[in-house]
Amino acid sequence: MGHSALDGMIVVEIGERRAVAACGLLLAQAGATVIVVEPEDAGDRNKWKSRPTLLAGKHSLSLSADAVEIDRVLQAADVLLFSSDLDRPALAELAARSGADQIVCDITSFGPDAPAQKRGWPEKILQAYSGVADITGPSDAPPTPSDVPVLEFHAGIYAAAGVLAALRVRDRDGVVQRLDVSIHECGINSLATFLPLHYGGKKTQRAGNRHPMAAPWNAYHARDGWLLLCSAKDEHWMKLCDLMGRPELAREGPLVKLVDRVDQVDEVDAVVNQWTGSHSVDECISAFSAGDIASGPIIPVSQFETDANIVHRRMARRVQDPATGRSVLVAGTPLKTSRTPGIEPEAAPPRGNADSGHAEARRKIPSPGSATPRPPCEGLLVLEIGQYTTAPLAARQLSSLGAEVLKIEPLAGEASRAWPPHQAGTGYFFAMSNSGKRSVSLDLRDPADRELFTALVRKADVLVENMKPGSLTRLGFSPSRLEELNPRLVYCGISGFGADSRHPGRPAFDTVVQAMSGLMDLTRVEDIPVKLGISAGDITGGILALYAILAMIAERERSGLGQSIDLAMQDAAVWLTQTAWNGEGRDTCAIFPVSDGYIAAEAGRDDVEAALSGLGDLDRADASMRLRAAGILAVPVRSVAEVAEDPETGSSGTVVRRMRDGLEWPLLGSPIRLSATAPTAAQPIGALGEGRARAEEIAVGGREPEHGITGRRQSVG
Numbered sequence: 001m002g003h004s005a006l007d008g009m010i011v012v013e014i015g016e017r018r019a020v021a022a023c024g025l026l027l028a029q030a031g032a033t034v035i036v037v038e039p040e041d042a043g044d045r046n047k048w049k050s051r052p053t054l055l056a057g058k059h060s061l062s063l064s065a066d067a068v069e070i071d072r073v074l075q076a077a078d079v080l081l082f083s084s085d086l087d088r089p090a091l092a093e094l095a096a097r098s099g100a101d102q103i104v105c106d107i108t109s110f111g112p113d114a115p116a117q118k119r120g121w122p123e124k125i126l127q128a129y130s131g132v133a134d135i136t137g138p139s140d141a142p143p144t145p146s147d148v149p150v151l152e153f154h155a156g157i158y159a160a161a162g163v164l165a166a167l168r169v170r171d172r173d174g175v176v177q178r179l180d181v182s183i184h185e186c187g188i189n190s191l192a193t194f195l196p197l198h199y200g201g202k203k204t205q206r207a208g209n210r211h212p213m214a215a216p217w218n219a220y221h222a223r224d225g226w227l228l229l230c231s232a233k234d235e236h237w238m239k240l241c242d243l244m245g246r247p248e249l250a251r252e253g254p255l256v257k258l259v260d261r262v263d264q265v266d267e268v269d270a271v272v273n274q275w276t277g278s279h280s281v282d283e284c285i286s287a288f289s290a291g292d293i294a295s296g297p298i299i300p301v302s303q304f305e306t307d308a309n310i311v312h313r314r315m316a317r318r319v320q321d322p323a324t325g326r327s328v329l330v331a332g333t334p335l336k337t338s339r340t341p342g343i344e345p346e347a348a349p350p351r352g353n354a355d356s357g358h359a360e361a362r363r364k365i366p367s368p369g370s371a372t373p374r375p376p377c378e379g380l381l382v383l384e385i386g387q388y389t390t391a392p393l394a395a396r397q398l399s400s401l402g403a404e405v406l407k408i409e410p411l412a413g414e415a416s417r418a419w420p421p422h423q424a425g426t427g428y429f430f431a432m433s434n435s436g437k438r439s440v441s442l443d444l445r446d447p448a449d450r451e452l453f454t455a456l457v458r459k460a461d462v463l464v465e466n467m468k469p470g471s472l473t474r475l476g477f478s479p480s481r482l483e484e485l486n487p488r489l490v491y492c493g494i495s496g497f498g499a500d501s502r503h504p505g506r507p508a509f510d511t512v513v514q515a516m517s518g519l520m521d522l523t524r525v526e527d528i529p530v531k532l533g534i535s536a537g538d539i540t541g542g543i544l545a546l547y548a549i550l551a552m553i554a555e556r557e558r559s560g561l562g563q564s565i566d567l568a569m570q571d572a573a574v575w576l577t578q579t580a581w582n583g584e585g586r587d588t589c590a591i592f593p594v595s596d597g598y599i600a601a602e603a604g605r606d607d608v609e610a611a612l613s614g615l616g617d618l619d620r621a622d623a624s625m626r627l628r629a630a631g632i633l634a635v636p637v638r639s640v641a642e643v644a645e646d647p648e649t650g651s652s653g654t655v656v657r658r659m660r661d662g663l664e665w666p667l668l669g670s671p672i673r674l675s676a677t678a679p680t681a682a683q684p685i686g687a688l689g690e691g692r693a694r695a696e697e698i699a700v701g702g703r704e705p706e707h708g709i710t711g712r713r714q715s716v717g
Helices: 016-028 044-055 067-076 087-095 124-129 151-172 183-187 194-199 234-243 256-264 263-274 283-292 310-311 390-400 428-433 449-457 479-485 512-513 536-559 567-578 605-612 622-629 640-647 647-651 690-698
Strands: 010-013 032-039 057-063 079-082 103-106 179-182 217-222 225-230 294-297 316-320 329-333 362-363 381-385 404-409 437-441 463-465 492-496 562-570 590-594 597-601 635-638 653-661 663-668 713-715
Touching: 010 067, 016 044, 016 079, 016 103, 016 151, 016 647, 044 329, 057 067, 057 663, 079 087, 079 151, 103 151, 103 256, 124 151, 124 635, 151 179, 151 183, 151 217, 151 536, 151 567, 179 183, 183 263, 194 428, 194 437, 194 640, 194 663, 217 263, 225 283, 225 390, 225 512, 234 283, 256 263, 263 310, 283 294, 294 512, 310 567, 329 362, 381 449, 390 428, 390 437, 390 463, 390 492, 390 536, 404 690, 428 663, 437 690, 449 479, 449 690, 463 536, 479 492, 479 562, 492 536, 512 536, 512 567, 512 663, 536 562, 536 567, 562 567, 562 597, 590 622, 590 647, 597 622, 605 622, 640 647
Parallel strands: 010 032, 010 079, 032 057, 079 103, 103 179, 381 404, 381 463, 404 437, 463 492, 492 562
Antiparallel strands: 217 225, 225 294, 316 329, 362 713, 590 597, 597 635, 653 663
């Protein structure tokens, strides 16, 4: 049996946040030994509410275990995971006993130094305060927090990537550092498609399942369920009208042109709903697919065990929970790799099943090589063939960690370069998604450019792309060919439903992925499924790619070999929903209107009304203060503009401003806060093709392959 990517790593999971559990899950699914310290009176709050899924594949050590046993496990750990703003004192005390050579990762609402009133905030309150809730839901409905703990899980993924970055520095340079991740900062990072609108002078608003520039694009009710339809071209509308038996609508009258359909979207939706309502979901999807119209069923989490692709990709598995004796679903691993695939999920452990035998070894730490450690990914060369969000996000984060990133663009440039709003022809979204990179424009069908790309592949450490599955293969660069060119290459292909998929060729729109992953099922307004306003499928796919790449780079230090990663956005989004699979109740949150907008309160609506009764018209600040005085956590529901203009957003480095060619650009900082090798938001990307000379320099020998790290493990005690 082969080894796993993180074999030999020992992680002690102390924190009670779901974000901490998500981080531990990813590390365990890549082969780390994860030991959860579990209080006897854990109860059913926070991560304990979803114990069968969030502890799957881990070990449990009782907090009341023998002190010697606990100390031995603590001393053996490479990593300690905790959440200082939420953990009970007995758990927080364990985190304080970390050793000098251990990575301590703290995941909190606003960072470890946040004031008391900003500590311990739950998911839905953070969605409200970070701007995420305000852009979710229909325009004529209140802001909508999702039942999916998307921000906590994003923080967990960033934390897992940060852990691997910190361990890389420790094992290479002998420097140990602390890692902090703010969930609120992860929320602001998730606004990457909305912040550009604000900085370009546009107003952001809720749009439900509609698209501001396309119609029909919405969720529609079929005879037996819901489906999503995405039509962005007049030719799609013509095909749709033909199959609905209304061909005249696409050939004459007020709905022929896309711009007119957007203006009269209510009428368009009524026409489509009338047709879908008389057909089954399968009949609708079959007809739309035959017309090459992007669509997908809105899959409830209750159907995960029968969905063809979710079953094929093994993303939900039924096991027996030893703690309760129930049959439960646990999440599969989103790590699908060619040599060291992620570990299949197991049942959560019986309480207190761990002993010191699970932690008998620890890594030998080299002596510090210099007073100033190098950035974690310094020396790595990353090639990105990316567009829009997923691959560009992963490559941008690798750049912030010190990697050199060459962005391979078509000769006309990536499509989002010109997306409005823009400055001097470059879109804010493109600039924000591609900071720290060099642009190299290539035509991979041209022999000379193919030769240059081949030479770059031979020198690269990472190739990450989000082209349609099979596109690189058709250009002559299949995974096997890439391995032949460079056996040390870590290749990550990101797609909507996986290269190994039951949906080959299905368009990978974020909205379709949200529909087919349970995200829309768990985000409802008056029982109508709606997508999260943020591009949750895209963003989760991008940061999971970052983590997967770092994990496979860590494995390469031992084996000397790279491998390919098949990362599916649907897998990533399904993984986000696992806290709603086994009958867990919804987190309480009331969205309540006040004189200047809405507040979000961690209470039922009746409790909020009772606490504010008789106080007259209150604004958000006053209402939140009154509720806090009554013992109810409440915050204003903030807009994207309010989040962007908050002075703290700039002073914290969440958004930084950089100059290039006389223009100032707002860029996103990294949520991975490392104490000794802090990621940097580098310069804005330059003009199309400006990095060609650098690419040619590398191709002819201006770079040596990155050498491995030699740290090994030794016995303890």
